Structure formats: C-alpha cells, structure tokens
Amino acid sequence: MPVSALTENLKNNNGNVDQKDGVTSPSQDIPISGGQSLTREVSRSMHARESFSFGTSPDQQRHRPTFSRPSHESGSPHLTRTMTGAAPKKLQPFREQDVKILLLENVNKTGQDVLREQGYQVEALKSSLPEDQLIERIKDVHVLGIRSKTKLNSRVLAAAKNLIVIGCFCIGTNQVDLKYAADHGICVFNSPFSNSRSVAELVIAEIITLARQLGDRSNEMHAGTWNKVSSKCWEVRGKTLGIVGYGHIGSQLSVMTEAMGMKVIYYDVVNLMSLGTAHQVSSLDELLKGADFITLHVPEIPETKNMISTAQFEVMKTGSYLINASRGSVVDIPALIEASRNGKIAGAALDVYPSEPAGNGDYFNNELNSWCEDLRRLKNIILTPHIGGSTEEAQSAIGIEVAESLVRYVNEGVTVGAVNMPEVTLRSLTMDQEDHARVIFIHQNVPGVLGRVNKVLSDHNVDKQMSDSRGDMAYMMADISNVRQAEIETLYKDLEGLKERIITRILY
Ligand SMILES: NC(=O)C1=CN([C@@H]2O[C@H](COP(=O)(O)OP(=O)(O)OC[C@H]3O[C@@H](n4cnc5c(N)ncnc54)[C@H](O)[C@@H]3O)[C@@H](O)[C@H]2O)C=CC1
Numbered sequence: 001m002p003v004s005a006l007t008e009n010l011k012n013n014n015g016n017v018d019q020k021d022g023v024t025s026p027s028q029d030i031p032i033s034g035g036q037s038l039t040r041e042v043s044r045s046m047h048a049r050e051s052f053s054f055g056t057s058p059d060q061q062r063h064r065p066t067f068s069r070p071s072h073e074s075g076s077p078h079l080t081r082t083m084t085g086a087a088p089k090k091l092q093p094f095r096e097q098d099v100k101i102l103l104l105e106n107v108n109k110t111g112q113d114v115l116r117e118q119g120y121q122v123e124a125l126k127s128s129l130p131e132d133q134l135i136e137r138i139k140d141v142h143v144l145g146i147r148s149k150t151k152l153n154s155r156v157l158a159a160a161k162n163l164i165v166i167g168c169f170c171i172g173t174n175q176v177d178l179k180y181a182a183d184h185g186i187c188v189f190n191s192p193f194s195n196s197r198s199v200a201e202l203v204i205a206e207i208i209t210l211a212r213q214l215g216d217r218s219n220e221m222h223a224g225t226w227n228k229v230s231s232k233c234w235e236v237r238g239k240t241l242g243i244v245g246y247g248h249i250g251s252q253l254s255v256m257t258e259a260m261g262m263k264v265i266y267y268d269v270v271n272l273m274s275l276g277t278a279h280q281v282s283s284l285d286e287l288l289k290g291a292d293f294i295t296l297h298v299p300e301i302p303e304t305k306n307m308i309s310t311a312q313f314e315v316m317k318t319g320s321y322l323i324n325a326s327r328g329s330v331v332d333i334p335a336l337i338e339a340s341r342n343g344k345i346a347g348a349a350l351d352v353y354p355s356e357p358a359g360n361g362d363y364f365n366n367e368l369n370s371w372c373e374d375l376r377r378l379k380n381i382i383l384t385p386h387i388g389g390s391t392e393e394a395q396s397a398i399g400i401e402v403a404e405s406l407v408r409y410v411n412e413g414v415t416v417g418a419v420n421m422p423e424v425t426l427r428s429l430t431m432d433q434e435d436h437a438r439v440i441f442i443h444q445n446v447p448g449v450l451g452r453v454n455k456v457l458s459d460h461n462v463d464k465q466m467s468d469s470r471g472d473m474a475y476m477m478a479d480i481s482n483v484r485q486a487e488i489e490t491l492y493k494d495l496e497g498l499k500e501r502i503i504t505r506i507l508y
C-alpha cells in the first residue's frame, strides 16, 4: 500500500511523525561544536526484495507534475526559491571530482556541459557498448547516461556497485530493467516529451513520401532511371490516418494531419479527449479496417509485442500503409514482408527494429536480424536508422533536461520526474542553514522502518521530512539541523545498520 508522509517540524515542535507506522518519536537539538572532517558516502544493500510492478499508462508521464527551472546557464538547477529568500545551498554527496559519470550513445553536448559544470568526471562515448564491455566500464561509475540502445538488464546493473542514478536521454525506458534498478535503489530518469515533435514531423514526411512513392522514385533517379508514374500515387487529403497510441506523439500527429486534410481515427487503451475532429475507436481491428495509413506510437511492453502481425495485416485495407516509429518489437517483420510481397500493403516506413546496430557505420544485414536483406529489397519501404528523435532541437533539449534531473538527484536527492521511484522532494537547504544535513534512506517498504529511522535521527531536530513508497521500495528524505560534523558519520553508520536499508546517502 503506497504511503506518503510529509512532516514539517519546527524547532519548538520536535515530534517526528511516521505515518506508515503510526510512530511518534522525540527529537532534540544538540549544540554545534567543531568536528572531524566528513566523508560523503553512498552504500547499497544487495539484498533488496523483488516484486514490483510499473504502470505503463502514459498519463503517468503526461500529467506528471512539472516545475520551473532556471536556465542551465545559471549553473544552479534548483527547484524553487527558498521561503526565507536566502540563497539555496549547493549540497553535494561526494567530493566533486569523485562523481564519475559514463555517457554512452553520443549524448548531446548540452547535457555533457551541464554535468561537467558541476565538476563531475564525465566520460562520453559515441556508441553503446556490448554487454561484457559495458559491465567492465560501469563497475565504478555513480551516474550512467544512455539512449535507447544500451540494454541495462539485471546482469549489467548488478556489476555497477556504485551506481545511484541512470539518465535515459530519450523517451523510452524499456531498455532498462526498471524494477531491478528500483529494488537496488538506482533511480531512473528520462525525457518524456522533448523529442515528440521531431517524431511527429518525421511521420508527416513519411505519410506523403509513401503516398507518392518518393523513396522508389528517388532511388531510381540515383540509379540513372527516369520513371514518371502516377499509378497508385495519391494525395493524402481526404484519406484516413489511424493512430495507435494517442499519447504525446500520436496526439501531435492528430493535429498536424488534420491540417493536411486527413481524417483521424485512433485507438488507445486509455479513454482520451479527442483533438480537433479525431475519433477514438474501440478496438485495434476497427482502426485497422478503417485506416488508409496506420501509424504506431505505443510503448514497448508485453501487450504491444507483435501487435501488428499476420492476423492484423489481414484485417487492414488492401493498399494501406504502415508506419512504425515506436519500437521494433511492435511489428512482426516477417509478416510485414509477406504483406508487402502479396500486395496487402502498398508501403511501409520503419524507424525501429528488434535488433539495432550499436553505432554508425555498422551493417544492417541478416546477421543483425534474419530478415534484413528481404526487407531491404521490398518496394516502397522507407528504412531509417532510429532517427525519429534525432534533431538538433530535440537532442539539445533532452541533454539539458535529463542532465539537470541527474544533477538534482546527485546533489539534492530529489526524485521528481523519476520513472521507477516515488517522487520525493524537499525545499532546498539555504546558505544560512550551516549545520544541517539531508538524510536520504532508500529502503525496503516494510512496516516499522520509518520508526527505526526516526529513532536514529531522534537526537537531532528533523526540520522537514518526506517519505513515499512504490511497490517494494520506499524513499525517505529528511533535513536535520544542529548536526555536528562528527555526528554525521555516526548517523550514517546507524542507518547503514538497519536491515531494510538499500542505500543511505547523507548530503551536507
Ligand atoms: N523513433 C524514435 O526515435 C522514438 C520512438 N519513441 C517511441 O514512441 C513511443 C510513444 O511515445 P509517446 O507518444 O511519447 O508515448 P506516450 O506514453 O505519450 O503515449 C503512448 C500511448 O500508447 C498508449 N498505449 C499503451 N499501450 C497500448 C496498447 N496496447 N494499445 C493501444 N495504445 C496503447 C498509451 O495509453 C498512450 O496513450 C515511446 O514509448 C517510444 O518507444 C519515442 C520517441 C522517439
């Protein structure tokens, strides 16, 4: 049962309320005196339990609470102004040069800059890495940045002993074992809509390109052949577009294609408000029967695996077109090859594939997928190398957005925007709060933990505290005051001693 507790304790009101356990424990202020220098540490339990489910509803993302951020040029991505007007204090969990970051798959320079400005050690590679190399490279990194290709399964994540956070510099997070990450206290962020417009614009281009057979005509001209034809070439005006998945991308397309004179029908598992004159249909089959162009914009989840296969091609109108810029697993490609060969579909555009090469210059051949060469030989087939989100605008925005989420998490422990953890935040500590510390305790979601945590904290004033849970794990953040430096080490060790702990972090 999810539990959420937010406690604001003023100095004269020292009760620490633990809503989950119904425990109230006292706390008291302790005078400040000089102490030994602090170590900034993170540790994790390898014994986290595993039984977690993640919602796949896009609404979770679409209506995710947002917050305003100062521009990244300010170099200080704090969430809010402080209530006292005092400047926010920059907390850091490690000595800056100790935070090691590995970025794969050519993460945009904007993101690299945000991270380097923090003084972190950033290594950026242009491509993804094969599993064994990845395991070797991530052993000591604290932060990992990837895009859609790097597969972070439990074997890979188990090797990353220092990892506290992953940034997916893209929309999709299907490449990460989110449950394993959450159970081991590794927070995952993505960018839920910064490349949506770019994908929608690519699909617009593909609709017209397919309708006019532009790919084939262009290839013929490149091969030196003039072939002026109008047979089976169409205007898109008046044709019906069927959108499967009416989320960020699908709904953008709805508006854009209506402006080109197309009729729009869509199918989604969620009941959604139609934009313009679009019409939601009640089944995938109804959409397939009614559409001239079908475009797929669903996430990769078990329910969408091979959602377009032989049976669905049979239902589609003869001479219709299929576009897939979602995930390669959504279309059964051998069935598509057959539907193209037997004339059921008049063309297709694919941007994504079940297996994709690691980097530029790699081959797209039968070693990668057994059917690649058959696919390449089809008529009126547009094949693009997963470029839906590959525009300057999208990559630059994603770089900043995800990098700022990573900085906030590393420096302040804020999980707002995380895809696999409860969203927890506290207002920033301020420069006038000298002897304060922020305690983060990621733990198994079982009864009694908050009572024990607050007992450990009870010699200090808990100024503010928030705890929330998701599945089997929970995240507690507390700002405590009147903390002597020497006491932080003891606090840290005491929290580490609690058997339910997954990760303890103390920021100051
Ligand atoms: N080609 C590329 O470069 C890119 C590909 N993508 C892919 O596109 C997908 C969609 O992106 P967004 O529109 O931003 O996602 P979104 O989360 O905003 O929308 C997805 C929609 O699919 C619906 N849906 C889920 N399961 C369904 C099912 N079984 N049948 C029908 N509808 C279902 C959801 O209810 C939701 O409305 C992403 O998950 C990602 O995999 C995203 C960005 C770039």
Ligand SMILES: O=C(O)CCC(=O)C(=O)O
Pocket (backbone or CB within 6 Å): 147, 148, 149, 169, 170, 171, 172, 173, 195, 386, 388, 389, 390
């Ligand atoms: O551009 C990329 O690397 C991946 C785009 C994508 O598929 C996504 O954002 O989910």
